[in-house]
Amino acid sequence: MTAAMASWKQQVLQRGASLYVGDLDPEVTETDLRAAFYHVCPISSLRLCRCRLTGKSLCYAYVNLYSHAQASRALGLLNHTNLKGKPMRIMWCQRDPFARKTGFANLFVKNLDFSISSSCLESIFSKYGTILSCKVAGENGRNKGFGFVQFESQDSALAAQTALHDTMLGGKKLVSSTICINLLICHFMYLMIEQLHFYLRHVCKFVKKTERTAAAPCEVFTNLYVKNLDETITEDGLKDMFSVVGDVSSVAIMMDHEGKSKHFGFVNFKSPDDAKKAVDIMNGSVVGSKTLFVGKAQRKSERTMILKQEYKDLQIRSAEKLRASNLYVKNLNVDIDDKKLKDVFSAYGKILSVKVICHNDGTSKQFGFVCFASPAEANKALVALNGALLEGKILHVAKAQWKKDHHQEWHNFSGQNQPQSFYPSNCTTVSSAIHPLHFNFDRSTHLPFLHHPMFCQHFGAHFGVQQHVCYYHSKTFALT
Structure with missing residues (x-):
């Protein structure tokens, strides 16, 4: 056994018998998890993580088994299997947060065919090394066309990226009908569908969302959302209208179940520059009796986030005006x-x-x-x-x-104007009969006794001798 293999085995054994179970349905309970694992191997203990305030599930759990062999068996048999309609994502419990927080050996894979599941993606990448976690992103039960694969080593991730970037996945022609359906009901995925052609075309190192935002502040898009269309406008007419600006790769006008226009559609350009130019030129233009709105095509989640922010800003402005x-x-x-x-x-x-x-x-x-x-x-x-x-x-x-x-x-106001008592630094003994009080006041504070004589007790060489004086210096007066 080579030194590298021995090192890998030692790392595996150090994992123990603890598994992380993620992407759970919110309705999954401890009983459901115990029943799912019971058919594979006995469970030592499990913990379904819940919100401390509401008690609702956080959709992930930790399962402890009796041995590493049992944990390996459970991982192999239950990973990506459905529990209450959602596939579980099971991985070894990582006590060291370094890999999770830094994106170590983590790949971002996009332009996936909509038929590819997490288990399918894992089987494609597993030949290049040990996979710690694999997930295809989904929304409302649908594949979003991208996913993440995290390897145990950086070398494995690099090998997979080199081998699979811009490669074609064969034997996927049966999905063509599904693409037509998605073209009608998932209009926000229109650009991605047009560019798929059954390719796994983009594999790169995973970058955090915050880093992606900072590195790419300029938004790049080619797919436009066009609304307020006249019902007489056809897809060919819409394409001719926007082709004046630049090369158009595809056009779609949304129809209802009777085949009538819903008065909005999508125009996909080949160049992001042409798409931006079309927004500047066509937005607000009058076509027939309608004024067009032309903007970047957005996903529902993006629109929801923007609307929430606009509503929040409106509330703030209304409160300030009120x-x-x-x-x-x-x-x-x-x-x-x-x-x-x-x-x-x-x-x-x-x-x-x-x-x-x-x-x-x-x-x-x-x-x-x-x-x-x-x-x-x-x-x-x-x-x-x-x-x-x-x-x-x-x-x-x-x-x-x-x-x-x-x-x-x-x-x-009270904190800035609160009097602070003090004694001179050379005072060591204070008589109870003669107890001077010194205060600091702001200059703007009214001093009713400023122009009247007061008794001021001096300390030091003349301690105990009263003098009839008025004392005011550097924002300080004394009253005895």
């Missing part, structure tokens, strides 16, 4: 109600709401809120009415604040 348009009014006369307050403030703009806050018995708490339609109108009322006299009371008008912001502002 905060800038809402006024806090205090020192009201007890006879002022909502109607009277609205009559006073309505002269400065459109009012959305007015509320005078009252006690449980209905008597006014002498403050309220006025919300205008715009921040400009609120500012106009603030300038005009702050300090104005209303039924014998001088109004105080200010921008309304959320309670949490008000507490935070008060906390910050």
